[in-house]
Amino acid sequence: MKFYLILAVHCLTLVCSAPLHELTRASDSAMSLAKKVLSGVPAAHAACVTNTGLTLSGDAKSLEYLLSEIGIPAPPVLKSEGFTLDMSLSRIINGVELHAKLLQDISNALSCPEELEMLIADLRELSTQAQQMRGLAQIATESQDVVPQFSLRMDSDFRKQMAAHLSLQQLRNFTQDVIRSLRHISLSN
Numbered sequence: 001m002k003f004y005l006i007l008a009v010h011c012l013t014l015v016c017s018a019p020l021h022e023l024t025r026a027s028d029s030a031m032s033l034a035k036k037v038l039s040g041v042p043a044a045h046a047a048c049v050t051n052t053g054l055t056l057s058g059d060a061k062s063l064e065y066l067l068s069e070i071g072i073p074a075p076p077v078l079k080s081e082g083f084t085l086d087m088s089l090s091r092i093i094n095g096v097e098l099h100a101k102l103l104q105d106i107s108n109a110l111s112c113p114e115e116l117e118m119l120i121a122d123l124r125e126l127s128t129q130a131q132q133m134r135g136l137a138q139i140a141t142e143s144q145d146v147v148p149q150f151s152l153r154m155d156s157d158f159r160k161q162m163a164a165h166l167s168l169q170q171l172r173n174f175t176q177d178v179i180r181s182l183r184h185i186s187l188s189n
């Protein structure tokens with residue numbers, strides 16, 4: 001415990017100050033990637049969710065029960081206050097990996113692969129970028145990257161459409177939080 005405290009103080013004053021501008025730069029390019037993901041979501045939604053009349057911006061409250069029925073795991077909660085850099089980055093990585101896997105499952109079930117493949121590629125790049133940031137910050141990582149095991153229950157066409165709709169909406173919501181977190185990281189370094 002004492003050791004970690006000393007390490008943390010040391011880190012604040014000396015060791016970690018060197019690559020801080022690099023961290024800001026890495027955070028900025030992660031932010032561009034996150035914005036790219038966000039801007040790709042509407043096209044993917046339009047291509048995948050075709051016969052339900054559901055819009056991306058529509059309220060999902062009445063559909064929330066389907067999240068658990070289809071088995072879509074909730075993403076990690078992100079907030080800028082009270083989170084260490086390690087916590088923020090680990091949660092960003094976990095949430096990004098979760099959505100990459102969600103979209104992969106949906107891509108296997110629905111015929112809108114192109115738009116989803118592009119999103120998946122951008123998500124993987126974003127995950128790599130966040131891992132690099134963690135390396136640059138030189139923090140001993142205590143958080144683990146754990147993506148929950150799941151398999152979606154999509155046994156009807158309706159459920160496939162709903163899985164795509166809810167996952168893309170959840171991805172949009174999560175990515176907005178990621179952008180806020182990254183902005184906070186850039187500003188506080």
Ligand SMILES: *[C@@H]1O[C@H](CO)[C@@H](O)[C@H](O)[C@H]1NC(C)=O
Pocket residue numbers: 058059060061166167169170173
């Ligand atoms: C996404 O956020 C909107 C607005 O806060 C909310 O209405 C909707 O239920 C959320 N959707 C999911 C799937 O989390």
